Amino acid sequence: MSGPDPAPDRHRPQCLDAAAHAALRAEFPLLADCVYLNNNSTGAAPRAVEHVLGGYWETLRTWRDDVWQGWHVGLDRYADSVAALLGAPPGSVVTDANLSTLLARIASCFDYRPPRDRIVTTDLEYPTMPFIWNAFRRYGARLDVVGSGGPRFDEDALAARIDERTLLVCVSHASFTSGATIDLPRLVAHAHEVGALVVVDAFQTVGVVPLDVTALGVDVVLGGAHKWLCGVGTAFLYVRPDLVAELEPAATGWQAGDRALTFQPSTGWAPGARRFAGGTPYPLTSLVSQVGLDLLAGVGVDAIRRHSLALTQRVLDRAEAAGIDVVSPTEPHRRGGVVCLDVADGEAVKRRLAERNMICSWRGYLRIGPHVYNTLDEVDAFMDALEKELSR
Numbered sequence: 001m002s003g004p005d006p007a008p009d010r011h012r013p014q015c016l017d018a019a020a021h022a023a024l025r026a027e028f029p030l031l032a033d034c035v036y037l038n039n040n041s042t043g044a045a046p047r048a049v050e051h052v053l054g055g056y057w058e059t060l061r062t063w064r065d066d067v068w069q070g071w072h073v074g075l076d077r078y079a080d081s082v083a084a085l086l087g088a089p090p091g092s093v094v095t096d097a098n099l100s101t102l103l104a105r106i107a108s109c110f111d112y113r114p115p116r117d118r119i120v121t122t123d124l125e126y127p128t129m130p131f132i133w134n135a136f137r138r139y140g141a142r143l144d145v146v147g148s149g150g151p152r153f154d155e156d157a158l159a160a161r162i163d164e165r166t167l168l169v170c171v172s173h174a175s176f177t178s179g180a181t182i183d184l185p186r187l188v189a190h191a192h193e194v195g196a197l198v199v200v201d202a203f204q205t206v207g208v209v210p211l212d213v214t215a216l217g218v219d220v221v222l223g224g225a226h227k228w229l230c231g232v233g234t235a236f237l238y239v240r241p242d243l244v245a246e247l248e249p250a251a252t253g254w255q256a257g258d259r260a261l262t263f264q265p266s267t268g269w270a271p272g273a274r275r276f277a278g279g280t281p282y283p284l285t286s287l288v289s290q291v292g293l294d295l296l297a298g299v300g301v302d303a304i305r306r307h308s309l310a311l312t313q314r315v316l317d318r319a320e321a322a323g324i325d326v327v328s329p330t331e332p333h334r335r336g337g338v339v340c341l342d343v344a345d346g347e348a349v350k351r352r353l354a355e356r357n358m359i360c361s362w363r364g365y366l367r368i369g370p371h372v373y374n375t376l377d378e379v380d381a382f383m384d385a386l387e388k389e390l391s392r
């Protein structure tokens with residue numbers, strides 16, 4: 001985690017004020033149909049998305065060549081809104097279809113010359129992380145995967161493996177299977193001491209856990225819209241502004257060039273994070289995702305975190321009372337937005353809960369991920385249903 005947590009151990013975290021919360025909930029029609037605690041997988045879509053989709057169709061229906069100018073404004077606005085959420089300056093974030101595309105683009109910036117050719121990562125990463133780094137072995141990347149031996153990152157083992165041979169440390173801010181967070185300030189300080197760069201997959205935290213990339217001094221942060229940011233189909237890449245000039249992606253496209261929008265051959269890179277752009281962008285997903293991002297920014301990520309901690313604490317309290325095994329860390333500063341429970345026959349349990357309109361996900365554990373628009377009553381209703389299922 002970065003920076004002081006808004007909910008220290010000694011205080012019970014607080015839910016949002018009831019009136020503000022009711023108004024926020026009303027923006028998410030999905031919540032009227034089910035108890036939706038699946039935000040670590042896919043966030044709910046705000047109702048105003050329908051208006052954006054209608055506008056997009058209108059743009060296509062009445063197409064003129066200068067539409068692209070407006071679309072670029074929308075694309076930049078979304079990227080800069082993500083930057084603001086991360087505590088980063090405008091122009092330091094670029095978007096693309098998914099995190100994998102952007103991570104591979106970053107990977108293509110290095111030549112993996114020994115002795116600094118190692119990529120240190122963990123066994124708690126989303127599968128795209130080892131998959132991409134395995135592919136880059138052909139260019140000389142040496143992958144070093146630190147075992148965790150359980151649902152938490154083994155941060156001492158990780159620190160011990162980062163040394164002068166380490167080019168990049170690539171880790172999640174929170175594990176997608178357990179929700180455990182990593183101590184980013186400690187990691188960044190240690191990596192920088194030995195000259196390694198830190199690449200963080202923050203897909204499971206941005207939007208629900210505060211992350212100030214500037215205060216942290218982290219080098220690269222990746223994430224995406226469709227979970228805690230209540231968007232769809234777009235991912236983002238932040239690169240520390242004073243590092244940008246040192247990175248030249250080999251996996252690139254014409255939009256990364258300095259003369260891209262003149263349609264002349266470029267002679268250099270576009271300014272800022274735009275050098276990590278690819279080909280023609282897909283504006284619809286940024287326009288749609290702007291709606292959720294604006295709603296969340298209006299609440300503020302510290303207030304979201306407090307609310308989230310109150311809800312996940314209720315899951316933990318209920319699980320403990322019912323004797324259900326908790327996989328996620330229970331300390332507030334060590335858990336992200338999700339609580340994972342180890343239940344027998346979990347995948348079938350998840351399916352049966354869905355039949356009762358109680359929505360969560362299963363990835364080896366039952367993952368319960370309430371967001372800022374959920375209520376304590378919904379958590380109780382879900383846990384009541386879960387207890388009933390488990391006592392069948």
Ligand SMILES: Cc1ncc(COP(=O)(O)O)c(C=O)c1O
Nearest residue numbers: 098099100126176201203204224
């Ligand atoms: C931690 C994490 N990283 C990455 C992804 C997805 O990556 P991509 O956008 O490449 O599909 C997910 C889930 O979708 C995730 O939970």
